[in-house]
Amino acid sequence: MADKDTISFDVQSSTGDVQRLELPDNINLSLMEVLKASEYPIPATCGGMALCATCHVEILKGVENLSTPSDTELDMIDTLPNAAANSRLACQIRLDHRLDDAVILLKG
Numbered sequence: 001m002a003d004k005d006t007i008s009f010d011v012q013s014s015t016g017d018v019q020r021l022e023l024p025d026n027i028n029l030s031l032m033e034v035l036k037a038s039e040y041p042i043p044a045t046c047g048g049m050a051l052c053a054t055c056h057v058e059i060l061k062g063v064e065n066l067s068t069p070s071d072t073e074l075d076m077i078d079t080l081p082n083a084a085a086n087s088r089l090a091c092q093i094r095l096d097h098r099l100d101d102a103v104i105l106l107k108g
C-alpha cells in the first residue's frame, strides 16, 4: 500500500510499457497535467476543458474509486471511435488518493 503522503499508480503507454508514477499528494494538478509533466505525448490542445479528447485514457484498474464523469466528459468520450467502458479524459481527473494503485492506459 502506498505511503500516505504519496499517490502512486501505473501508466501503460500505447506501446505496452508500464511505468509506476509516484507523486506527492499536495500538488493540485489534473491527471493530464501529471502525465504531460512526466513527458507522455499528450497534446492537450484544449488545455483541460474536456474539448479535445487528446488526453483520453482507459482506467484498467480502479475506475470505481474515481469521481463520476460529468455529462460534458461523457459526451466527448461518446465521440471517440476507440472509447471503452472505462474511458476517461485525464484532464477531468484530479490527482488525489482515489488514483492510488490505479492502472491507466494511454489512448489519446
Ligand code: FES
Pocket (backbone or CB within 6 Å): 032, 044, 045, 046, 047, 048, 049, 050, 051, 052, 053, 054, 055, 056, 089, 090, 091, 092
Ligand atoms: S486536455 Fe483536452 S479533453 Fe482533456
